[in-house]
């Protein structure tokens with residue numbers, strides 16, 4: 001049996017691949033704090049996101065690789081260092097914010113805010129530092145869905161302090177307009193307000209800032225999408241053809257602005273009866289998948305229609321934060337991890353940051 005030495009452990013870990021980014025754990029510099037004490041090996045694997053969907057796979061590979069070395073105990077801890085991705089637009093980055101994920105849809109009512117809230121809450125539950133910016137001036141309902149109200153305070157240096165709920169720092173246009181007052185803002189004004197939220201809100205260090213964009217592709221959305229340094233956009237649609245046709249326009253908007261689209265979420269995919277478990281495809285079938293395939297995009301997830309999602313939204317407890325997560329909550333957690341993984345791949349493929357003048 002080979003000896004249990006640091007060199008032997010490192011050699012063994014060289015045989016374990018990072019399934020998404022490629023390369024092995026050692027040459028990717030992911031193994032930290034390696035220590036050997038008798039027959040006990042301990043180390044930390046530093047991932048590129050705490051919401052890594054492949055933890056179990058990596059752990060199984062690591063344990064299999066170390067088995068021949070005769071360690072009685074392998075103490076494996078997880079760490080994460082989220083990398084910063086550079087948006088393709090020449091916009092100013094926010095100092096502590098590593099990735100901005102924009103959630104968009106062609107029309108309202110398809111679950112864009114629901115996806116935004118659950119994405120943010122799920123990433124936070126996995127240990128990421130997360131912010132959520134409600135930029136939907138037509139229906140700023142993030143505060144209700146997250147169960148947070150109040151007025152943000154000013155910090156000592158006169159910046160805006162975000163409110164916090166479910167581990168997510170949140171800012172909404174709704175915090176700044178009197179309740180019940182209609183919000184009729186023109187495109188440029190909206191863009192200005194959003195830029196102010198990016199600049200003047202004390203976000204601190206964030207791995208991910210999720211932005212719930214207004215639906216559609218009118219002036220307001222366009223100005224907004226142009227004024228935010230988006231690292232990647234997630235498109236939400238229902239399986240219904242009308243929703244798919246609207247989201248195609250949103251895709252076109254992002255393509256014209258060179259905003260990378262991470263992929264598509266099909267929401268309200270099927271209704272799963274809580275009594276008998278039968279699936280009913282209320283909004284038709286496969287629209288999200290067809291749309292993704294037609295445009296060479298990844299279908300990031302399919303979220304079933306689930307009463308607990310709607311109830312959670314109304315009660316301010318996102319599905320992923322509920323005590324008994326149903327099928328939709330599980331799909332939303334998987335979606336969040338998939339999005340995090342794709343952001344990691346994007347950041348890794350960008351290489352050193354170039355300054356464009």
Ligand SMILES: Nc1ncnc2c1ncn2[C@@H]1O[C@H](COP(=O)(O)OP(=O)(O)O)[C@@H](O)[C@H]1O
Pocket residue numbers: 105107108109110111112113114115139141215267268303304305306307308309310311313314328
């Ligand atoms: N998967 C789902 N299952 C059940 N209800 C949902 C689901 N997704 C969204 N809803 C509900 O549908 C309504 C519209 O969703 P919302 O996220 O506000 O859409 P949008 O932001 O696109 O206008 C909300 O009441 C929400 O709770």
Ligand SMILES: [Mg+2]
Pocket residue numbers: 109112113114136139141
């Ligand atoms: Mg909404």
Ligand SMILES: [Zn+2]
Pocket residue numbers: 273274275276277278
């Ligand atoms: Zn039934």
